[in-house]
Amino acid sequence: MIGLVDANNFYVSCERVFQPKLEGRPVGVMSNNDGCVIARSAELKALDIPMGTPAFKLEGLRQRGEIHLLSSNYELYGDMSARLAQLLRDACPEIAPYSIDEMFVYLDGFTNDQCEALGRKLRQRIHRHLGLPVCVGLAPTHTLAKLANHFAKQDPHYQGVCLLNGQGHTTEALLKRTPVGSVWGVGRRLAERLAIGGVNTAWDLRESDEKLLRKRFSVVLARTALELRGTPCMEMNALDQPRQRIMTSRSFGQPTGIFAEVHNALRRNAQRSAEKLREQQSLARAVMVFLNTNRHRRDQKQYFPNAVIALPSPSDDTRVILDAVRQGLEQIHRPRYQFMKAGVMLLDLVDAEQHQLSLLNPPTRDRHPFLMATVDQINQQMGQGTIRFGMTDAPAAWQLRCAHRSDRYTTRWDELMKVGTHPGAVAAAEAKQQQKKQQALTSTKRGTQPRA
Ligand SMILES: [Mg+2]
Structure with missing residues (x-):
């Protein structure tokens, strides 16, 4: 069985841990520079305030104290994420973080009852130790586990833990009432195309002919259909769609503690991640860097840190991402550990096109090519380094407006509760x-x- 542990309204929940007065209140977390809403509590969703609402439109509500808007505190979220992963690592044979607040756990050889019992235990333990509400989806495949998690969140009957078998009446009933667009890897456009062929629900997709799917759509969709039947056929690497986050990581041939070596590996990952980002025409708002020691080497000291760096504005620029990666690595690298794996995760993605259309966010990205060309020209004529990008050396923090940021309770001595x-x-x-x-x-x- 595979489990997916996913925190509910993660950013907002992290804030509530340290500000319990926000419990039960409509709370939103804003993007960098307090631009727009990127995370909402259930109460804020109930007010029909959509994702991406510009913060200035909500200023009145905020001033009247009807809603709470907070600047994003990525340092806090990243640290809470690392703690969540550590709790799971302690309790499960194997885990794979999928995003900042979603982690797969692999429970080979567990019976259904054992899986459900563990799911409930994890939920309790995470609540007790971290104060975070999570839901657990359990199923034989990644795709079904993701759906199970969705049901665990939607239906109070499950009390936060839903186990979905590959076969059976319950699975059939649930899949029949699930729109195909809710299936992992099926985006809006794909769902529209599928609807033309009469595939409207998750069940329809599951029952579709696999060869036909491969021919008319893609191998990935054919695999998704198989996964819905309970046949595992997706590796973690293939789980990138739809991409709400992009992750590139690799294990080292030789474990290393040397900064430059780890940095080089991360640089490669960052460049690949940025390519993927541009390929799918998204911009990232934040970058997470993570390192793993080899957990199977019980004789060695273990360390699984991460750091999340907010970008000054949403970007797909390799240089900006590389810069964030270096900052993140400097925060977490400790030479006394032997690292086995390093990765880069791009978070809080936004559609590049939509972002550019927004009046609030002037299309700085469009100017990059001109800007680059001009800078290159000046530097050629006047000597290297005449014009440099402040961003590459200066910490980006001072460029960020974060008037409503909570304290970084878990990572800064001077901001302790x-x-x-x-x-x-x-x-x-x-x-x-x-x-x-x-x-x-x-x-x-x-x-x-x-x-x-
Ligand atoms: Mg979540």
């Missing part, structure tokens, strides 16, 4: 911190003044 019995004491500490933040803000503002 404050607890006190006397309400006045906590308020005083908060006021002091606010003052500090204000100071920092003024000094960075000074830093961004154009230098004549």
Whole structure:
């Protein structure tokens, strides 16, 4: 059996762990520079505020205290993600992180009952240790596990854990009421094409002739149909569609702790990821870098860190991604560990075309080719390095507007959570911190003044 553990409204849930007052309230997390909504709590969804709503349109609601909008705090989300993965690693024979908040666990040799029991235990344990709500989908294949997770989330009857067999009445009934577009790897356009041929539900796809699917559509879709029947035929590598995240990772031939070697491997992964990103015409908002030691070497010290770096604006520019990768690696690399694997994950993807059409986001991307050509020309005439991109050396953090970011409770000593019995004491500490933040803000503002 394969399990998919997926956190509910992950970004919002991370925020609620440290700000319980947000529980039960409509909460949204905004993209970099507080541009638009990229994560919503169930309560915010209930207000019919769609994903991608520009933050300025919600300013009135926010000021009246009807909704809460927070700047994205990727450092916190990345750290919570690493903790979630570690909890699963401790409890399961094998795990494979699929995105920042979704992880597959492989439960070979477990009976259905054992799987369900473990699913419930994991759910409890994650809630107790991390305060995060998750749902668990269990099934014989990746595609079915993903659907099982979807049912676990949608239907309260499952209490967060849904096991789906390859065969049986329950599976049939559930697949029959699932639109084919909800199946993993079937995007909107593909769903429209399938509908023309009378394939409307997940069940229709499962019952379709595999050879015909391969001929008319693709090998991937034929495999998806097989997976819906309970026949595993997708490797993790093939799980990239539809791509809401892009991951490129590789295991090293030789384990290494040397920064330059790990960096080189990551650079390759980053370039490949950026290519995939441009291929599918998306832009990424954040980049996650992760490292793994060899967990089978019990004699060696283990370390599975990750770092998430927010990009100044959504980008598909290899240089921007490479820069984020270097920053991330510098945060997490420790030479005393022997790393076995390194990877790059591009997160919170947005459609490049849509992004460019938006008035809010001027199409800076279009200007890149001109900008590049001009810079190259000046540098050729005036000498190398006459014009450099500030981004490559400066930390990107100061360029980001994040007026409503919560503290990075789990990764910064000076932002640890404050607890006190006397309400006045906590308020005083908060006021002091606010003052500090204000100071920092003024000094960075000074830093961004154009230098004549
Ligand atoms: Mg999730």
